[in-house]
Amino acid sequence: MDIEILIRISGFALVFAAMALWEVAAPRRRLTAGRKPRWPGNLGILIVDALAVRILIPTAAVGAALLAAGRGWGLLHMAGLRLSVAALLGFLVLDLAIYGQHVLFHKIPVLWRMHRMHHADLDIDVTTGVRFHPFEILISMGIKIAVVIAFGIPVVAVLLFEVVLNATSMFNHGNVSMPVALDRVLRRLVVTPDMHRVHHSILRDETDSNFGFNLPWWDWLFGTYRAAPRAGHDGMTVGLPIFRDPRELRIDHLLTQPFRTDAVQASEQGVQERKLAEPEGEHGRRPDQAGPI
Numbered sequence: 001m002d003i004e005i006l007i008r009i010s011g012f013a014l015v016f017a018a019m020a021l022w023e024v025a026a027p028r029r030r031l032t033a034g035r036k037p038r039w040p041g042n043l044g045i046l047i048v049d050a051l052a053v054r055i056l057i058p059t060a061a062v063g064a065a066l067l068a069a070g071r072g073w074g075l076l077h078m079a080g081l082r083l084s085v086a087a088l089l090g091f092l093v094l095d096l097a098i099y100g101q102h103v104l105f106h107k108i109p110v111l112w113r114m115h116r117m118h119h120a121d122l123d124i125d126v127t128t129g130v131r132f133h134p135f136e137i138l139i140s141m142g143i144k145i146a147v148v149i150a151f152g153i154p155v156v157a158v159l160l161f162e163v164v165l166n167a168t169s170m171f172n173h174g175n176v177s178m179p180v181a182l183d184r185v186l187r188r189l190v191v192t193p194d195m196h197r198v199h200h201s202i203l204r205d206e207t208d209s210n211f212g213f214n215l216p217w218w219d220w221l222f223g224t225y226r227a228a229p230r231a232g233h234d235g236m237t238v239g240l241p242i243f244r245d246p247r248e249l250r251i252d253h254l255l256t257q258p259f260r261t262d263a264v265q266a267s268e269q270g271v272q273e274r275k276l277a278e279p280e281g282e283h284g285r286r287p288d289q290a291g292p293i
């Protein structure tokens with residue numbers, strides 16, 4: 001268990017430091033809110049999440065894999081596959097499960113309430129990649145444990161998957177620029193920052209695309225892939241129509257966002273009303289623009 005924690009912490013620290021340096025050396029977008037008001041809340045939530053999992057589900061997904069291995073539970077054990085094949089298939093199954101879970105967190109209103117905290121960040125950078133409400137983390141862990149037991153996913157695949165997912169989440173939330181050609185090649189294998197940024201657009205149809213965190217293939221397969229935001233990466237607005245007040249970046253506000261019904265309804269209603277009030281095109285002139293006759 002000690003080695004497991006060491007692997008997780010060193011993996012996190014290395015990738016976090018590399019991404020933070022890359023963001024300073026070659027930023028992709030100008031941050032609107034900046035780091036100072038955002039990083040304490042985003043990193044604070046990471047600590048709350050880690051403690052919540054350790055206290056409430058101490059054995060977590062790796063423990064479930066050990067249990068399944070000991071008892072011979074799950075489809076992959078029953079199939080009697082070689083460890084390398086079972087580990088590879090197990091990794092793919094977990095990634096598909098996380099994709100499916102992400103879609104559900106967008107489609108089911110009560111789950112969206114928890115997940116929208118991730119989307120309410122006013123900028124997107126390496127710290128957004130660890131900004132998830134503790135309830136979402138606990139539900140996600142429950143789903144992962146169920147998948148690990150049902151499929152009998154090997155311990156090595158579960159640990160590798162969790163370390164890789166943590167790293168790719170920080171990578172694909174990074175505010176980093178890279179040559180377009182490199183992005184094009186990379187996004188055949190892994191979700192890139194330009195691909196995931198579309199998912200953080202304020203426009204709902206763009207938010208409901210590019211659900212993958214790790215492998216990009218599920219989005220292509222299920223028709224949820226979107227290559228770029230309509231307004232471009234520099235012109236797009238990051239975040240949600242609600243929770244745009246900078247005070248919402250504080251950790252106490254982050255924790256209570258799922259419960260704030262009144263703010264949501266008022267804001268969503270406001271957006272709808274604005275949509276109805278704004279005509280599609282600019283036809284005709286306002287009276288104050290009328291020229292002399």
Ligand SMILES: [Zn+2]
Pocket residue numbers: 102106115119199
């Ligand atoms: Zn999402």
Ligand SMILES: [Zn+2]
Pocket residue numbers: 118128173196199200
């Ligand atoms: Zn995200």
